Amino acid sequence: MGTLVTLAGLAWDPEIRGILVVATGFAVLLGSVWLVNVTNSGIRLATLMSAAALMGWMAILGSAWWMYGSGWKGDDPTWKTVDINVGDLGASGLELARLLPNPDEMPSAYELVVSSGDVVAVTNFDTLPTAAENPDLGADALAELRADRQLRNETITRSELASVARGVTDAAGLRALGPWRLLATTESGDAQAQASADVLAHPDLGFASPADYKLLDAYTTGGKPALKDDPNRLDRITHWISSSARITHPTRYTVVQLQAVLHQEVAAGAAPPRPVVDPDEPVVSVVMIRDLGWVRLRPALVTIGSFLIFLALCYWLHVRDKELMARREEFETARA
Structure with missing residues (x-):
């Protein structure tokens, strides 16, 4: 039965x-x-x-x-991990990845915002709520809100800044780090998703869930020439023609970086706190190659x-x- x-x-x-x-x-x-x-x-x-x-x-x-x-x-294009580097990109198994500076060798995103004076960047990442904007909040609640906003401002990533104020990161030279260029978060979604899956699949790294780390920045090199910023119709047409006429596909690599976060207690029923990276933990760099598939x-x-x-x-x-x-x-x- x-x-x-x-x-x-x-x-x-x-x-x-x-x-x-x-x-x-x-x-x-x-x-x-x-x-x-x-x-x-x-x-x-x-x-x-x-x-x-x-x-x-x-x-x-x-x-x-x-x-x-x-x-x-057939199979759609995907990202394939070729190396997971912990701490120092100079020791990466991919020679191109060794040309990418380590995160501590570059200014932080918040430092770029403060020094740039860019209106968009300052408005988004260097402005705190005021009592006039929140008349219903008490002094303690407003202070807590301002502290949380300041924490968010100080912990933004360069990729997040690039998605809002690309001119700030370009002026800092992050668009031409040797052969590498910084990707905005809006450009690196699929690469970050694959990097997260591969990191969680390696128990030696010590990450049990996505809450154990924070995604930092993403960089890319190679591939077909990208469409320039703010293109007009002629730029789009010429780029489409040249891209379609290109027979070969240059190899493209992407590096996604992440870092472990500090453990924070969460009260029952409360919203999870904003993740803060642990400065004592090394930055993990996931080096991936673009597999074009055979659709x-x-x-x-x-x-x-x-x-x-x-x-x-x-x-x-x-x-x-x-x-x-x-x-x-x-x-x-x-x-x-």
Whole structure:
């Protein structure tokens, strides 16, 4: 009885239903066309004609898949971790990563904000709430809010600053750190997600959950030329043409940095405190390479294979017609 219950709990219904739907559609659509052809042309000719039509349709469908990267596609582009460096990038296994300065060798994001005088940067990361803006708060609550805001300002990352005031980080030279350039948080989401997954998969690093560390900055090098800031229509068109015409894909690397945070007690029912990095812990740098995948390989093979079979079947039909015409001519000659 227990075995029957186990078998009954297996969720095979979606798989069986999908197979039956595809098989039924194939049999009804293709079978109906084949049946009509059989009644007019015979089994052999009808089979050749139906198969040629199917392969021609598959070639057209595959070409659409090939152009748009849809349908039965391959693996999407992903980030692959090649090195996880702890503490000193100068000891990284990737030679290019050794050219990237360590975080303590660069000014902090808050220092850049204070020294820049940029209106946008100062408004976002160097301004504290006032009593006039919060008339409903008492003195203690306002002081607590100001302390939390100041903590946020002092712990912002360079990537967070770049997403708000790119000019500040560019003026500090973070756009050209040798071959590397700073990525804004809006540009590094997928790389940070992959870095987090890989870090959690390594128990030797001591991170049990994303709450144990804070994502810092992300840097990238290589790849196709990027579209410049604030592009106009001509810039977009020329970039699209040059990028599409480029046959090779330069190797692209990205470094995502993170650091362990201080343990803070959380009162029951209270909001979690703002994470603060532990200055005594080393910075972990996850070095990744861009794997472009093979999204269009399967559609390309379907298109080319279907087209070749279509040509072979058409040639077969052509040979059959020539043979039929020759026999008809021979019959007419003998009859005359």
